[in-house]
Structures are given as C-alpha cells and as structure tokens.
Amino acid sequence: MTASKTKFQQRLNRALGSKRLATALDRALTTLGDRRDAAMAQLDWPSLRHDLAERRGAAVEHMPELIERFTREAEAVGTRVYRAPDAAEALRVVAGLCRAKGAKLVVKSKSMATEEIHLNQHLEGEGVRVVETDLGEWIIQLARDRPSHLIAPAIHKTREEVAELFSKETGRKIPPDNAELVKVARERLREAFLNADIGITGGNALIAETGTLMLVTNEGNADLATSLPAVHIAIVGIDKLVPTMEDAVAMLKLLPRSGTGQKITSYVQFITGPSRSADIEQTLTIGVHGPKEMHVVLLDNGRTAMREDPAFRDALRCIRCGACSTVCPSYRVVGGHVFGHVYTGPIGLVLSPWHHGIDSVAYEQNMCLGCNACDTVCPVEIPLAALINDVRAKAVERIGMSTAKRVALGMWSTREGLDRLFSWAHLLQGPFARNGVVRPPFLGELVAEKSLPRVADRPLHYRAREIADANPPAAKMRIAFFPSCLIDRLLPDAGYAAARVLQSLGAEVHLTYADSCCGLPQLNSGDRVHAIAMAQRAIERLEGVDADWITSPSASCAITISDDYLRILDAPWRARAQRVSRHIKPFTRLADELQRASGARGRRLGLRVTYHDACQSQNVLGIHDEPRRLLREVAGVEVSEMAESAVCCGFGGTFSFDYPEVATRILDRKLANAQATAADLIVADNPGCLTHIRGGLDARGKRTRVAHLAEVLWESLRPESVAGT
Numbered sequence: 001m002t003a004s005k006t007k008f009q010q011r012l013n014r015a016l017g018s019k020r021l022a023t024a025l026d027r028a029l030t031t032l033g034d035r036r037d038a039a040m041a042q043l044d045w046p047s048l049r050h051d052l053a054e055r056r057g058a059a060v061e062h063m064p065e066l067i068e069r070f071t072r073e074a075e076a077v078g079t080r081v082y083r084a085p086d087a088a089e090a091l092r093v094v095a096g097l098c099r100a101k102g103a104k105l106v107v108k109s110k111s112m113a114t115e116e117i118h119l120n121q122h123l124e125g126e127g128v129r130v131v132e133t134d135l136g137e138w139i140i141q142l143a144r145d146r147p148s149h150l151i152a153p154a155i156h157k158t159r160e161e162v163a164e165l166f167s168k169e170t171g172r173k174i175p176p177d178n179a180e181l182v183k184v185a186r187e188r189l190r191e192a193f194l195n196a197d198i199g200i201t202g203g204n205a206l207i208a209e210t211g212t213l214m215l216v217t218n219e220g221n222a223d224l225a226t227s228l229p230a231v232h233i234a235i236v237g238i239d240k241l242v243p244t245m246e247d248a249v250a251m252l253k254l255l256p257r258s259g260t261g262q263k264i265t266s267y268v269q270f271i272t273g274p275s276r277s278a279d280i281e282q283t284l285t286i287g288v289h290g291p292k293e294m295h296v297v298l299l300d301n302g303r304t305a306m307r308e309d310p311a312f313r314d315a316l317r318c319i320r321c322g323a324c325s326t327v328c329p330s331y332r333v334v335g336g337h338v339f340g341h342v343y344t345g346p347i348g349l350v351l352s353p354w355h356h357g358i359d360s361v362a363y364e365q366n367m368c369l370g371c372n373a374c375d376t377v378c379p380v381e382i383p384l385a386a387l388i389n390d391v392r393a394k395a396v397e398r399i400g401m402s403t404a405k406r407v408a409l410g411m412w413s414t415r416e417g418l419d420r421l422f423s424w425a426h427l428l429q430g431p432f433a434r435n436g437v438v439r440p441p442f443l444g445e446l447v448a449e450k451s452l453p454r455v456a457d458r459p460l461h462y463r464a465r466e467i468a469d470a471n472p473p474a475a476k477m478r479i480a481f482f483p484s485c486l487i488d489r490l491l492p493d494a495g496y497a498a499a500r501v502l503q504s505l506g507a508e509v510h511l512t513y514a515d516s517c518c519g520l521p522q523l524n525s526g527d528r529v530h531a532i533a534m535a536q537r538a539i540e541r542l543e544g545v546d547a548d549w550i551t552s553p554s555a556s557c558a559i560t561i562s563d564d565y566l567r568i569l570d571a572p573w574r575a576r577a578q579r580v581s582r583h584i585k586p587f588t589r590l591a592d593e594l595q596r597a598s599g600a601r602g603r604r605l606g607l608r609v610t611y612h613d614a615c616q617s618q619n620v621l622g623i624h625d626e627p628r629r630l631l632r633e634v635a636g637v638e639v640s641e642m643a644e645s646a647v648c649c650g651f652g653g654t655f656s657f658d659y660p661e662v663a664t665r666i667l668d669r670k671l672a673n674a675q676a677t678a679a680d681l682i683v684a685d686n687p688g689c690l691t692h693i694r695g696g697l698d699a700r701g702k703r704t705r706v707a708h709l710a711e712v713l714w715e716s717l718r719p720e721s722v723a724g725t
C-alpha cells in the first residue's frame with residue numbers, strides 16, 4: 001500500500017465530525033476502562049504482570065523450538081499443521097482446503113489474524129460465502145466496515161446504529177435494545193452454523209507441550225464454529241506459541257481482566273486434535289460430535305523479522321487484550337479507523353509496519369501524543385510509547401515532514417537558532433501579550449482554542465548568577481539545574497521558583513546547560529538526526545558537571561535525558577548516557593526527598609488547588625503522592641482531586657499544533673474535570689502541560705489560575721519580607 005495523507009485526513013475529519021462515534025467511544029471505553037481498573041485492583045497486578053511478561057518473553061525467545069514442538073505434538077493427535085511465511089501462503093492453504101472440501105459456506109469466529117491476511121475477501125473471491133459469527137464482527141460484516149478495536153470490533157457503533165443495520169438486514173424494525181439485537185443475531189446465525197462446511201477461528205494460544213489450541217471467548221460462537229462443521233481451520237500467528245499449559249493459564253489470569261474486566265470469559269476452549277471416540281470396543285474413531293478434521297495454519301507474516309529486531313521483538317509478547325486502546329486519550333477521540341490499520345490502537349501502530357509495511361501507518365502514527373498511558377496498562381510490559389516513537393522515526397524517514405516544521409525543528413536544535421526563534425516571537429507578540437499568554441489575531445485557527453505562552457522578556461539563564469548567589473552557606477548537596485528550553489524562555493519564574501525551593505530545602509543549585517534544549521521536540525517529531533546530535537551535545541555538557549544530582553523542573557526533559565537517550569544512541573554514546581542518567585532526578589522527586597529530610601514547612605497559603613499529573617511524571621516515573629504531599633505539608637493547601645488527573649491534557653509537544661482539533665477535545669475534558677473541583681489553581685510539574693492548560697483556559701475566558709508546583713512551594717517557603725514582590 002502507499003501512504004496517503006489525503007485519505008488519512010479524510011478519515012480524521014470524518015471521525016472528528018461524527019457525534020455518533022464520540023457517543024459510542026465514550027460509552028464503551030469508559031465502561032471497559034472502569035471494569036479493567038476494578039478487576040486489576042483485586043489482584044497483585046505488578047507481580048502477575050511481570051510473571052506474564054517473563055513467560056511471554058521466554059516464548060518469543062524460544063519461538064523456533066516451540067514451532068517444532070507444537071507441530072510434532074499436534075500432528076501426533078491428528079491435527080494437520082501448515083507453516084505460512086506470509087499472508088499469500090496462508091490464503092493459499094485455506095482456499096485449497098475449502099476447494100478440497102467443496103466448501104460453499106464458512107462460519108468464522110473472531111480472529112485478528114484472518115483480518116490481517118484479508119481472508120474473507122479472498123474466500124469470497126473464490127466463491128465461498130463467509131459468515132462472521134461473533135456479534136461485533138457480524139455487525140462489521142453487515143456494515144461492510146472493518147474492526148476498530150482488538151476485542152470490541154464494533155466499538156465505534158452505537159446501539160442505535162446497530163439497530164438500523166439489523167432492521168435493514170431483517171426487513172423489520174428492530175429497536176435499539178441490546179436484548180432484542182442479540183436475539184436477531186442468534187436467530188440469523190444459527191442457520192449458518194448448522195449449514196457451514198468449515199469453521200474458521202484464530203487462537204489465543206498454541207500450547208506446544210500438548211499441541212493444543214486455546215480459545216478465549218464470551219458468546220459461545222467459537223464453540224459452535226469449532227464443533228458443528230466437519231472441518232475446523234485455525235489461523236494463528238506464531239507469536240501465540242507458549243511452551244506449557246501453565247503459561248496458557250498465566251495468560252488466562254490477565255487476558256480477560258485486562259480486556260473486559262472479567263475474571264474469566266464465559267468460554268475457554270482447549271482443543272487438542274479433531275473430535276474422537278473409543279467408546280465402541282476401545283477402537284479410536286475420529287469425528288463424533290465435533291469436526292473430523294482439524295488444521296492449524298502457523299502464520300509468520302513478518303513475525304520472524306520482528307523477533308530479530310532487538311526493540312520490536314518485545315511487541316511479540318502482546319496478548320491482544322486491547323487495554324492499550326482503551327486508555328489512549330487520542331484513540332478515545334478519533335477511534336480505531338484513524339488510529340492504526342488492520343490492528344488498531346497503540347499496539348496496532350507498532351505491529352502494522354511488520355505485517356503491512358510502514359506506509360500502512362505512516363500518518364496514523366501521528367495520532368500518538370507520547371503520553372505513555374498505554375505502557376502503564378499493558379499486561380506484558382511492552383514499551384509501546386517508545387516503539388511508536390521508533391515507528392514515527394521510520395515514517396518520517398519515508399514520508400518526510402512539512403518544510404515549516406523541518407525548518408523550525410532545525411533552528412530549535414541549536415542555541416543560536418533558539419535565540420533567533422524566541423527573539424522573533426518576542427518581537428511579534430508585542431502588543432498582544434498579557435498575563436503570560438499571547439493571542440495575536442493574525443494566527444487565526446492556531447489560537448482559536450488555545451492562547452500561546454508569552455515569551456519572557458528575560459530568560460532564566462540570565463539569572464544564573466543571582467541564583468548561585470542565593471545558595472545556602474552549608475548546603476547538604478550540590479545540584480546541577482537544567483531548566484529546559486520551555487522553562488527558560490517561557491516560564492522563567494517557574495524555573496526560578498524551583499531553584500529557590502531546592503535552596504530553601506538545603507541544596508546548592510547551579511544552572512547548567514541553561515540556554516539549550518534536550519532534543520525532546522525533535523525526538524517526539526521523529527527527527528532522529530537532530531535528536532541524536534542534541535543528545536550527544538547534552539551528554540558532553542552534563543557529564544562534566546560537578547553535582548550530586550542533575551535535576552529539571554520539566555519532568556519530560558528529565559526523562560528524555562535519563563531514558564530516551566539510552567534508546568536512541570549507539571554503543572559508545574549509550575554508555576556515556578547511562579552514566580549521566582544515574583544522576584538525573586526530576587524536581588518533584590528531589591524536592592520531596594529534601595523536604596522529608598529537612599521537615600521544612602512554609603506559610604499556609606489558604607488555597608484550594610487541583611493537581612494535574614503530567615503524563616511523564618505519573619506514567620513513567622510513577623510520581624503521584626509526592627506533589628500532593630508537598631502541597632499539603634509545605635504550603636498547607638487543600639488538594640481537591642480532579643477526575644482522570646493522570647490523563648493527558650492534550651499537549652504532546654508539536655501534536656497540539658499539528659492536530660489542534662484532537663488536542664482540543666482532550667483539553668476540553670481535562671478543563672471540565674479540573675473546573676468541576678472548583679479549585680482556585682491548577683498545579684502541575686511540567687511546562688508543556690502548564691502552557692497548554694493555561695492557554696486553553698485563557699481562550700475560553702476562564703479565570704482559574706495555573707502554576708508550576710515549584711511556584712506554589714516557593715510562594716509558601718520564601719521569606720515573608722519578600723512575599724508578594
């Protein structure tokens with residue numbers, strides 16, 4: 001396939017313009033997410049998750065041996081096993097079996113592997129009628145649509161739309177009532193089950209030690225499809241191989257909980273060979289109530305190549321639970337037909353290039369904000385956000401980026417360029433700047449939903465001497481303070497406050513690399529060339545600093561230096577990055593530790609605040625309680641929790657400028673949640689979130705204030721004599 005920006009944009013516009021899609025996604029994803037959270041709260045999620053990740057990792061490691069073992073064991077019990085290196089071979093095998101059996105009607109149970117190879121279209125081209133029997137898949141088939149979620153293929157449809165579809169199919173008015181809709185499906189599909197020549201399924205696991213296929217379903221259709229027709233064909237990716245029954249059971253503990261919040265699904269089948277009996281004189285007869293023949297097609301289609309890639313092999317651990325889509329803020333707005341290809345959602349962006357080429361998600365990958373929420377729910381610890389970023393780098397290599405963005409990122413990559421960009425912006429903002437924001441009318445749509453941050457008259461790095469002069473005489477530790485470009489140029493007061501808070505808590509603080517950028521905007525945009533050069537420059541500067549810790553009031557920049565550099569740099573540089581990484585501690589964590597040690601308290605500010613957890617702080621660093629404790633104990637403020645405090649605000653670096661309609665929908669939800677708390681102030685510890693939320697409030701004429709955590713703490717800790725100045 002060829003990447004098409006126009007087609008992608010059309011799909012995006014359609015999704016954004018559909019009220020029905022918004023209703024359907026909101027109804028379904030809220031329910032799925034709540035159910036998942038409740039189910040996970042009942043078990044020791046971290047250790048079960050780690051155990052499953054290890055088991056899945058070991059299975060990927062031993063994949064070639066598992067293929068051999070499964071083939072041997074399955075064939076020993078009468079299953080025919082085929083190896084399909086690609087989609088074409090899998091189609092050839094299945095079509096050949098249909099021809100050999102004279103099949104006219106095939107019933108199918110839900111299977112993403114068959115979607116991956118476009119099986120239905122192929123069989124229909126061969127004159128075989130295919131009937132999907134999973135309710136969601138049947139809805140999709142009737143609508144001539146495609147699945148938009150791994151476990152809920154018709155999640156983008158409301159019950160009202162389903163009722164319209166079923167009314168058309170049956171020729172009578174069907175009400176939008178779930179029980180009625182299910183009744184229609186049951187009646188219509190029963191006939192297909194009874195008349196089908198072949199049943200086709202996918203598989204949730206292939207157990208090598210016994211040659212067993214495991215199927216996990218809820219509706220009972222897979223049981224009928226694997227027992228009523230005389231022939232059963234399972235098409236399963238080789239990533240589904242597991243060594244033992246115990247591994248399959250470990251998967252069962254998390255798969256239903258992660259996907260739908262169920263302890264276990266209604267049906268779990270373990271099928272080991274075709275139906276058999278020895279009830280008459282103990283003589284084995286094949287085919288009794290179930291199929292006489294069982295065929296398993298082991299599908300590679302890019303999986304071996306993925307296994308050979310040191311980063312992407314992790315994605316083969318996926319158990320297709322769909323939880324990553326459920327929590328993704330961007331997926332929640334645009335749905336799976338925009339976010340992904342055949343496989344949708346975060347994991348879809350990772351898998352699709354291996355099965356369908358990079359063009360299949362060349363524009364779709366742009367929908368990822370890099371919020372890392374998907375990483376936090378993945379039951380097999382796949383680093384999805386990082387892998388999507390790798391996909392983005394490949395996509396950019398393939399399709400490039402807009403000239404304006406390329407030039408801006410290039411300028412942003414050097415100190416001189418940054419100076420030039422910000423001095424132009426400072427000049428242009430002129431009369432339009434007020435209260436930390438700027439909304440020039442000539443920027444039109446760009447500022448329709450969000451005012452931009454005002455460029456400061458005096459960047460923070462101009463105040464390096466002033467900060468050094470304020471260091472306490474007998475400091476407990478020495479801190480190198482990297483402000484980040486956004487704090488330095490847009491929010492210098494927040495940076496100053498952070499440095500002064502650390503000093504108040506007993507540390508000596510020195511600005512370092514203060515006028516430069518760590519390369520996060522380039523990294524997020526898939527511009528690896530500049531990102532790597534900037535990482536190397538930052539390492540050269542930071543490895544020379546004489547400090548106990550290197551900190552930053554920008555959580556995302558701290559993570560870029562501590563984690564992302566390791567991912568994008570090659571061997572010699574990686575070792576240097578590793579050494580620097582050990583010294584990185586983000587501001588919030590450092591302030592928390594210092595305050596605990598010193599017991600320092602400030603003035604009670606008498607404020608009611610609500611805290612927005614920046615994605616990187618919460619999802620990567622696991623920082624949650626620390627800022628709330630600091631706010632309460634140091635500044636004596638009341639913290640009123642907003643709903644979904646850890647869900648992204650929609651900033652995502654350049655995302656909010658590239659896709660403002662999506663970013664605005666996410667921001668609207670954040671602002672509504674924040675305002676529902678009636679707090680005077682929204683607090684966060686990341687500059688991107690602060691500017692985005694502040695800009696959104698300003699554009700909507702709201703008066704709620706926004707501040708960096710450090711600003712609240714400094715307001716409380718600073719000497720009374722200067723308070724209010």
Ligand code: SF4
Pocket residue numbers: 324327328329330331345346367368369370371372373374375384385388
């Ligand atoms: S990082 Fe965030 S936006 Fe990107 S895929 Fe994951 S959940 Fe979605």
Ligand code: SF4
Pocket residue numbers: 150317318319320321322323324325347377378379380381382384
């Ligand atoms: S990547 Fe993880 S969360 Fe997403 S479907 Fe796969 S196992 Fe589930």
